[in-house]
Amino acid sequence: MSGVVTLSPKQAKSIAEATARINIWSGAVRSGKTIASLLRWLMYVATAPRGGSLVVVGKTNDTIARNVFEPLMDPALTGPVSRRIFYNRGAPTANVLGRRIEIISANDIRAESRLRGMTCAGAYVDEATLIPETFWDQLLARCSVTGSMIFCTTNPDAPNHWLRKRFILRQGELDLQFWHFVLDDNPSLDPAYVANLKAEYSGLWYRRYVLGEWCMAEGAVYDMFDPDRDIVDTLPLMERWIGVGVDYGTVNPFNALLVGVSVPDEHGQRRIYLASELRYDSKKERRQLTDAEYSKRLQHWLENIPASHGPGTYGVRPDWLVVDPSAASFITQLYHDGFAPIAGDNSVLDGIRTVSNLIAAGNLKVHRSCEGWLSEIGSYSWDDKKAAAGDDVPIKLDDHALDAGRYILHTAQAAWLPLLEPVPAY
Structure with a gap:
């Protein structure tokens, strides 16, 4: 057969x-x-x-x-x-x-x-x-x-x-x-495909998805992140603004992250950049914002981000606006204000694996201005007690910017994945 x-x-x-x-x-x-x-x-x-x-x-x-x-x-x-x-x-x-x-x-x-x-x-x-x-x-x-x-x-x-x-x-x-x-x-x-796959996975994911091991999730979730390698002070020219990921919060911090794909470098390689962050912490500000106020701040933020069309130009129009799927009222407000939001894919493990693969392959860079995301990544860890019971679950603490990044990167994967293929040299 x-x-x-x-x-x-x-x-x-x-x-x-x-x-x-x-x-x-x-x-x-x-x-x-x-x-x-x-x-x-x-x-x-x-x-x-x-x-x-x-x-x-x-x-x-x-x-x-x-x-x-x-x-x-x-x-x-x-x-x-x-x-x-x-x-x-x-x-x-x-x-x-x-x-x-x-x-x-x-x-x-x-x-x-x-x-x-x-x-x-x-x-x-x-x-x-x-x-x-x-x-x-x-x-x-x-x-x-x-x-x-x-x-x-x-x-x-x-x-x-x-x-x-x-x-x-x-x-x-x-x-x-x-x-x-x-x-x-x-x-x-293809041996080249195997080599690429081995390079893209690391840590927990390498042991499971390359070696086929049944191993426990422990320690830092993103243990492959290297600040010296992955944080940048200057953004390259962007070929495409993929989208914005939003983790909605009223008592907890509100986070939005802008994701772009750079033009090919001298080796024909594009990379994904977390280029800018909007963060509002109601506890620090001692004031909660309404859905309409968050929507207005989001619009103002996007209008004032330096564009990729040359010095002195501002405003970006990302292809995707991916929002925390539990934020139904905010999604409705965004529609009312002229946005076209979609509910993000909240498959946590799949999303973590998507982000992990990007980091491990050196294809995700983070601008230093994304302070919320950078402050959260070092302490984002697996829950040891749940791991011992057979469940892979990260500790739900100080993860709002990380969730925003996960929503956009995982949900819009079909949009950016083809762009990471190296541009052939002629």
Whole structure:
């Protein structure tokens, strides 16, 4: 079935050995674990016992479409079999090799109810560490048809995560097979891409997403930040003002950060700059501002930032205005005042990883005037108590400017990421 692609020895071995009730592929990003698991899932669907439902599970419908069905329906992976896989993004069911497949998103503990009353003959679980533990337990109970099997992938998480403690570490006790992949296990990757990926990750993210280790988040969140390297006193010419990130606060500080992408340097490389900061601390000022007052200050700030059109010119018009998603009333006020704000993506870990990768690769520079952001980054740390319980959570203290930066950098990633590709020399 996999004749279109060339499998690595580890991929082939995992497919051949995935005969347990629970089969888990874990490891680095782009290490080949997902391809191996999907091919094994297809083989299972072709021969799965009747008398029960087949299920595909993921955190959201979007991740299921992207991580599961886009590869399955790609002829480069599954060849002629791709023509026997039918799925529309967001649909509650799919058809794979003539079998009906139930699609279930499991984004929170309420998802468990979607399994109630179901009898399953097998399941594929994408990003298993993101699935609620109660849902996983219910899925195991529902896979009651004789010969039913579960296949799942995951990136490494905290060492005390329930999936590792209750299942992976008990491989010898349970009917379970487990495979650990590292980035170098995928020989089909371009060596330049592998080298870049290794350079872009550091610390916690390097250990998890390159080495595939289950390691604890501890110490400083942005331990890769180097003030001598990453703080600048002078801004270069900007090619594009990507946007502004806003962390809204009334009692807590209000923060806005302007992000720009520079013109290519002598090596053809653009970089992202935190160029300017608007900060208002009501405790220090002894006065809280209204939404309308914050909106007016934001407008005045943008109008008086030196532009990139030459000396003596002022005013920038960023492409994006990304706001703290919990600040509904402020977003409404901004619309009223002629802005076009959007609610930021508040996926904390994903956002932290985006910022971390930029810093580690040397692609994020911070102007010295961004005093709030610079004052917060050194003390921004992981919560040791929650890490010990298996949860990656930063301590929620003095992080307002950092949140503003995370909102704009993570939410607008599609806008700036292509610009960081080096400009070819002719």
